[in-house]
Amino acid sequence: MPQPSRNTISFRATCLRALLYILFVTALMQGVDYEARDLSETHFTEIGFTEFTQTLLLALGVALLLYVRQVLKALPSVTLLMLAFLLASLIREQDAHLDTHVFDGAWQVLVTLVVLPSLLLVIRRRREFLAEFEHYADSFSFGLFASGFLVTYVFSRLFGRSELWIAILAENYARTFKDIVEEVTELLGYSLILIAIIELVMLVRRWQARP
Template sequence: MTNSPLPSEATISFKAICFRAFCYILFVAGAMQLVMLDAQSGVDRFTETSLTELMQSTLLLLGAVMMGYLHRRPSAIPHVSLLMGAFLFASYVRENDYWLDRYVFDGAWQVIVTLVVVPALFVVIRQRHAFVAEFKSISNSLGLGMFTAGFLTTYVFSRLYGRSEFWEAMLGDHYQRVIKDAAEEVTELAGYMLLFFACIELVLLLRRRARAA
């Protein structure tokens, strides 16, 4: 049995793939150079004021903005982008909990996350049939694959890899909290970069679909 060809909007030219891969490599290299500056600073390394934390917040916010852009295009994936955008913005708020607790009030981030996530879930559940149809339309896309990889890297692997018990067992008497923090924060950053790249890929996919329509 012969395989049916992919729809034209699903294909990406080899030249485009190489160019985007090159851009992503440059981005990762630049991000890791900033991580190196954090490591060399000797002061507040990998804390809330570090370059690593700033990059994490920036990537989450940019991803949420891109999902907001897709949400405002009804012909795209408004329900899927609403859920993804709410998730990314909630993660952005959680990354900045230190500042919210300090300058707004203790527990402010929980309130903001609830006000963002609950309405989004309500809309998605109410329009679940449309959500499922939109999800199926991107289920084989590079963007969704990268989003899944980013989610697993940040919210599963990073949490397990950054456990204090693991690093205390690994380093023994040489355990230093900064080593554990560096491992966890850099792994989180890797996941956030994947989420950011996923948002870019989804925007490009929907733009290709719009041109093909």
């Protein structure tokens, strides 16, 4: 059996991080519970706990990716694509504010300005991107990021379909319930993505600590 390297995560460290992530997700769900019970004035609105926390998680993810890219100088092509993806999601979460205070459709314009140049640059540097991706794909961070993507952008959309909830609730159907289910599922997905980026920071630091 191969011996672990000095950069391998210990079982004790893994358990500690798992505990912290469990507490983090638990705190998020306690916030959702508090919003449902006590925040009637901002009950799952654009300025409510759930929507605000989604924005906060995305903003933290963007900041950490900038740290990896600009400070740690690691995976520049991979982190550029991840940055474009998270920044586009962050802009999308502000659609109501942008439509109201800037102009209708402002978020689509901003997302296009973020995504298109990033995609073109990654395509131009595709060899570097593929080489970096091979290193990143075989990691816990990538698995979490992929899980967060699937939860947020696939599962929540399918789980939040009006047709599904009309079939389940029949005459008791209310769009508010469907929207809450979708938003809370998105919150879970964003939390997984943030955890993945935290793991990416620690992964890069382990790489750089190698003799």
